Amino acid sequence: MxxxxxxxxxxxxxxxxxxxxxxxxxxxxxxxxxxxxxxxxxxxxxxxxxxxxxxxxxxxxxxxxxxxxxxxxxxQKGEPLLYESGPAEAKEKLIAYIVPLAKTMHALQMINGIEEQLTKQGYRLLLFKTYNSKEVEKQVLQEAIRYNVAGIIIYPVEGETYSEEILKLSLSSFPLVIVDRYLRGIETNCVYASNTKGAYDAVSHLLQSGHKKIGFVSTQINGTSSIEDRLAGYELALAEHNAPIEHRLRRTHFHLDQVNNIISTGSIEASVKHELQEFIGQNPDMTAIFAVNSPLGITVMEAASDMGIRVPEQLSVCFFDDFMFSDYSRIPPTCVDQQAYLIGQAAAKLIAAVIEDPNQERRKIEIPTILKVRSSTALCETKMNCAEC
Missing domain, CATH: 1.10.10.10 (Winged helix-like DNA-binding domain superfamily/Winged helix DNA-binding domain)
Incomplete structure (x- = not known):
């Protein structure tokens, strides 16, 4: 046999x-x-x-x-990655919202806008935080998929020019909406503030107040469309008002974690303050500064104060994003309000629409900003070195 x-x-x-x-x-x-x-x-x-x-x-x-x-x-060495969107009926009525942090007024207003609108439309919200880490972002995206969510809204980590996980979801027509910015080269649904127009309005306000030497302060620019667009708005305002665009009046390499120390601990990072003081000291003809976010803007004001420079009498300061009880601060700031609640609300409406039809044309929704003029900016004519304006 x-x-x-x-x-x-x-x-x-x-x-x-x-x-x-x-x-x-x-x-x-x-x-x-x-x-x-x-x-x-x-x-x-x-x-x-x-x-x-x-x-x-x-x-x-x-x-x-x-x-x-x-x-x-x-x-993934053992972690299955299958991003195929099934019918909404087959999934839980869950939407994941992935955010770097949830401590600022801007972040909390956006969460409220998302949650309240989703509740109206019969969905429940799952919140994940990435702590502005690309690796954590990758992990929570995969975790959200394992929860069998019907869709994902994501506030990407700063400096993200390209995300493989987001690309996979987008290519598979998984219901996905990006908030705060858009990712260049990736066609996705997104909702964000009018960053270029917001910066343009803020810098135009300074220029109309007689300032010509206006500084620009930001975290690292490359890869974050919202910051890139704010720089574009700053330059556009200068160009249209025939003011010089001078690279010496920029500091654009601050690390987000250092800047955000004021949010997480309530204290300003000493190294950031020291560098801003050097920046101010090296440019005595600079009569105003525009900062891309509130932690940097507050740090600029504190740095100037410690140098004996009065805001706004000797240095006008304005920045993106309002903060809690700002009207009651020692110097109520002039700032650009992104209308974060409306961004969240629009993102929730969009994700619900995408769940109903994942193959619909991708949409970019831009929410207008509001310039709130308060006490941190003043006319250049009131300044000591007015002849330099």
Whole structure:
């Protein structure tokens, strides 16, 4: 009697073929695999056999599928990545909101706008925080998927020019809305403030008050469209008012974590204050400063005060984003209000619409800003070195 030979099932042969290419580094992370048709022809099997093999690899987290694009090698080493949007009825009525921090008035107003609008439309909100870490953002995106959410609203980490996780979701037509900014090169639904116009209005206010030498202070610019657009608004206002655009009047490399120390601990980072004092001291003809956010704006005002420079008599200061009880601060600030509640409300409406029709045309919604003129800005004529204006 002949010895029976146990043959490897055909679908297992396909699995081993793909696994061997991965193990030998022939196919690296995010390499696109041959199509099911190509594999079926190569192994002389049916597409169903190939489909079973591919599904097993997905379940093991070795590959992931992007609807309409194909299958790819995963980098998750065991964590399945399958971003396919199913019908809304098949999912929980849950929406994930992913945000760097939730401590500022801006962040809290946006959360309220999202939550209240989603409640009206029959959804519940799951909140995730990334602490402005790209790695944490990647993890919570995957966690949100495991919760079987119907859609995701995300406030990306600062400096993010490209996110593979967001790209995968977007390409698979998963219901996704980005708030606060847009990601260049990635077609997504997004809702954000009129950053260029907001900065333009603030700097125009300073120029109309007689200032010509206006500083620009920001965190790192590259990769964050909202900051890039605020710089564009600053330059546009200067150009239209025939004021010089001088790079010496910029400080644009501050690290967000250092700047946000005032939010997390209530105290100003000493190194940031010291550098701003050097910046002010090196440019005595600078009569006004525009900052891209409230932590930087507050730090500028404190830095000037410690130097004996009076705001607004000797230095006018305005910035993006209001803060809690600002009207009652020692010097109520002139600031650009992003209308964060309206951004959140619009994002909630948009994600609900996308859930109903994931294949609809991607939309960018821009919410107008409001310039609130208070006591931190004044006419240049009231300043000591008026001849320099």
């Amino acid at each position: 002949a010895n029976s030979v146990k043959r490897t099932p055909l679908y297992k042969q396909i699995e081993m073929y793909i696994y061997d290419h991965m193990r030998n580094n022939n196919w690296e992370e995010h390499h696109k695999l041959p199509s099911e048709t190509e594999l079926a022809e190569q192994f002389n099997v049916s597409r169903l056999t190939v489909k079973n093999a591919m599904q097993n690899l997905i379940d093991k987290g070795l590959i992931y599928r992007i609807q309409g694009k194909g299958s790819f090698i995963s980098d």
